[in-house]
Amino acid sequence: MNMRSVKPLAFLAAIFCMPLMAANSLSVGDQRGNARAILEAAGELNHTPYVLEWHEFANAAPLLEAMRSGAIDAGAVGDAPLTFAVAAGLDAKGILATRYAGNALIVKQGSPINAVKDLVGKRIATVKGSSGHNLALQALQKAGIDPTQVNFVFTTPAEATLVLDQGGVDAVSTWEPYVSFATYQSGARILVDGKDYPALSYLVASNHAIVSKSAELADFTRRLSRARAWGQQHPQAYAASISALLRIPQEVALLKVKREVNTVDSDQQEVLAVQQKTADLYVKNGLIPKPLTAASFIDLHFSQGK
Numbered sequence: 001m002n003m004r005s006v007k008p009l010a011f012l013a014a015i016f017c018m019p020l021m022a023a024n025s026l027s028v029g030d031q032r033g034n035a036r037a038i039l040e041a042a043g044e045l046n047h048t049p050y051v052l053e054w055h056e057f058a059n060a061a062p063l064l065e066a067m068r069s070g071a072i073d074a075g076a077v078g079d080a081p082l083t084f085a086v087a088a089g090l091d092a093k094g095i096l097a098t099r100y101a102g103n104a105l106i107v108k109q110g111s112p113i114n115a116v117k118d119l120v121g122k123r124i125a126t127v128k129g130s131s132g133h134n135l136a137l138q139a140l141q142k143a144g145i146d147p148t149q150v151n152f153v154f155t156t157p158a159e160a161t162l163v164l165d166q167g168g169v170d171a172v173s174t175w176e177p178y179v180s181f182a183t184y185q186s187g188a189r190i191l192v193d194g195k196d197y198p199a200l201s202y203l204v205a206s207n208h209a210i211v212s213k214s215a216e217l218a219d220f221t222r223r224l225s226r227a228r229a230w231g232q233q234h235p236q237a238y239a240a241s242i243s244a245l246l247r248i249p250q251e252v253a254l255l256k257v258k259r260e261v262n263t264v265d266s267d268q269q270e271v272l273a274v275q276q277k278t279a280d281l282y283v284k285n286g287l288i289p290k291p292l293t294a295a296s297f298i299d300l301h302f303s304q305g306k
Contacts, residue, residue: 025051026209026216029063029075032056033177033242033256035203035224041234041241042227050216059127059157064090064204073209074217078103078175079200079278084129086297087288093210094202096221096303097271098228101194102176102260103135108164109187113171116143116192122170125153125160129287131199132157136173137281138197147285164188177248180255193259198274201262202298210299221302228264231257266303 030036036054039045045052055072057063060081066072068090082094105124107113113122116139126132133152140147153160153169160172161182171191172182182188203224205217231238239253246253265271275294282288 024049024216025053026074026213026220027053027055027072028220029055029057029066029072031059031063031076033246033248033253034201035076037242037245038227038231038238038262039223040245041238042230044223044227044230048223049219052220060130061085061127064092067092067204067206070206070208072206073213074203074205074220077202077204078131078134079202079275080131080134080282081129082202082204082297083275083279083282083292084288087282087290087292091208092204092206092297094200094271094275094298095205095210095217095300096203096224097265097298097300098201099261099263099265100131100199100201102179102256103131103174103197103199104179104193104259105132105136105139105171105173105191106161106164106179106182106188107171107191108167109189111170111189113191116140117145119171120145120149121151123151123153123168124171124173125155125163125169126173127157127160128152128154129282130157131175132160132173133287134199134278134281135192135194135197137285139173139192141281161186161188176256176260177242177246177252180252180259181248184249184252184255194261199278200265200271200274218302225264225303228262231262264303266300268298268300268304271300272298 060077063075064085124136157174157178160174161178163169164172165186235257239257242253243250272294275298279292279294283291
């Protein structure tokens, strides 16, 4: 064999293999200022060994519907909408969990409502099955109020705060950045929030992607875990990234960052306990038709390095 031909042949082989390698991709759904903002701010989107495709959604419901249809591989959502979607047939699992405190029940500035008990007979706007809905149900249960004693108005998160400003509802149960935007821009007041009502946020992946894109998901999960930890230590830089991405005031972005917490929780049993309570609450209130076992749709082995 002519040894001088080896290098050119190897070079040609590498050239022909490049398109195949570049074809590896991960399609990720995101909500306003969530995973993408923290990954960009932390520098974790540099040199990914696959093509990362981002898709922006207004809230979790359309994101999870896109996952159901096969349009995206993974996405960032809360525990409540994941429960709602799995009960409706979504074939997916939560693969990275973070503690989330950014949900809140808010009222208009000057409202006579000062406690959850004052919501009896009032109108609460939220997204059906959402993290906001979950928070409202938890708060009502703790106050000893049957959910039938309030009037839920189901809408989009943006419409909910707008209707509150206009006086169309008495309260809104929502999440960030809508909470901080309402308190900053309209002087809305927080009645109760996620500090007192444990909730989780997940990176969710379709079961098809978990099998077919295991390496990509493992890498993305590691990057997101590192980014979440970085965000805890650099709130100002994280807020600046959110402000630029969402085109919202820096003050609103910083309020969002400080309220959310977003600490990674890799303790499977701890996460399952919180998730099971959400599933049980949704069954109890008729939001899902039958009981769910949290372990059937939560698998944290990616975030545990297994």
